[in-house]
Amino acid sequence: MSTPRAKPNLLKHRIKEYTLKGLVQLLKRNPGVSVFSEDWDHLIILDDCRYDVFEEEFQRRGLPGKLESRPSLGSWTGEFLVMNFREERYDDIVFISANPFVDRYLKGKFHRLISVWKTHWNERYNTVPPGAVYRAALVAARRYPDKRLVVHFLQPHHPYFTLGFKDEGMAAIKRSVERGGSYLQDFPPEPIQEIYLSEIYAHFPVRRLIKAYVDNLQIVMPYVELLLHRLRGKSVVTSDHGELFGEKVLEFVPIKVYGHGIGRNPNLITVPWWIVRDEDRRNLRPLKEVKREIATIESRFGLGERTREETRLKLAISRLKLKKFLTMPPKSRT
Template sequence: MYSISQLKRGISSPTLFCRELNRLYHRRLNRRPYNTRGVDVFAEDWDTLIILDACRYDMFERLAELEGRLESRISRGSATVEFLLANFDGRELLETVYVTSNPQLYRNRHRIDTELHAIIEVWSDTGWDERYGTVLPETVADAAIDAAESYPNKRHVVHFMQPHYPFLTDETTFDKGHLEDTGNEEGNVWNRLMESDLDVDAETIQTHYEDNLRSVLPAVERLLDTLDGKTVVTSDHGNMLGERARPVPVREWGHPRGLYTPELVTVPWLVVEGKARREITAAEGERELSEVEEQTVNERLRQLGYAE
């Protein structure tokens, strides 16, 4: 169940040990692989599903001023891999095009058995921004608009990276370690906060996180103005910002897998009816996942704050 390195970390860190206890509680002693209370996103009615990675419902409700009917849903995962496994795995989705800035589907391509009509990996080549170590919102929007023109009779899933870490600001230094390969995979902001190894207050972290959400909203609005059909804006999971988890009341940061707190699984569900609905047809996939060097995939996941 756990690797030797994970067991050593848990023994040496009381906070990580408490996290594992909470994870066992939420996953019913690992009897369920994901949050079975969550929504099956592909069973819902939409032509375009816009995913804002790690976007909390309460933050979206407060900051987003997009036209539409705002509801909430419960996600099947508290991390992207869980979300993908719970919604994509074992499914033939030949009517769907996936435009993604997140490398996790590629990284887990041998675990997630799915067949999509096309996958557009914005993160894999020129879409990656070396300055910030992520994919910027306008880059994803451009790719989504191109995909809509190339595949007019398909459902589209558009996966933005923001508000997910890293923070898109030049004003801070505490969060820029992801731009350098230090060899320390545990050095991202969330793990350092969890270990009380970062002297930054929760209000500052929340401010930068909210700014990340603000950075993606204009790109989302552009898509809502451009794409036809019915669009839903949602998230794969939320993010903890120092709130206490349960049942062990340890302060949590980030979005660890298998913790189904309200902050992590309550996500926005903004319904924008649009004009004429898209006529959706299924067809055999046009190409497989592109070949990307494993070192590149690992480096980009590291810069995004992922640590195994």
């Protein structure tokens, strides 16, 4: 049987990708900092969150606590995970994750790994809604009060809720973790002096994708705020890596990079390090305000357990009314 030939677009993409990765590895600069270099009781990870975008949202919301930045050890999730969680076991940690890569690279390392992506994958958006991660973290905090939590939200990473596009990128990663093997089967054409590390950059102008990226951050943030209201001790909100919107990863190589996974460009590796202590929690936005924002988000995008529970409740009431009607004497049914 003959071996299937590589798709030409994918082959060109891989040549550029691995050449650039090799050069970056040879000239590696900007070493990162481990998440364990500082103390924390709970670590909240926003997937793919640039520091500059987070800083702007932090200021817009008027959030309390201390916002700093750190250089991440990873330029993509897998690298971040293996470079930070180097020990054989972390028996003091419960890891709640929306990202399938955590199962691929860290399975068996924690007191418990709660894979929210297995139970609350949203087929409409091909992602894990932030509400599902919040609720899983809340249950874990109550069930394991003596453990540290690592809570990994999938946003602001695409798929983007406001884009109206069936993004298969994360779904392909999910399938690859479930079945094994590569998740990239083909690739759209890309200009010779550009490289799309996420296929979505081939379908939309970068300005529109930046707007959708910011929207995703604004969608996940109220869930982070709500979780911070519930947790106790020192919490840190950070990210595994950032995102490139057409920046170069090496000055002497004229290739614009879109996405993440290659290089030590500051916009790719500089991530938020937002410290929230118990005394800061009183200055978080009021719970009513945060919950109102979440209700608006879940209503607009059809997200959250509450929506499904309300649907079941309405159906149960309708059935009860019908049953009551059918048991009434015929003369009373008018």
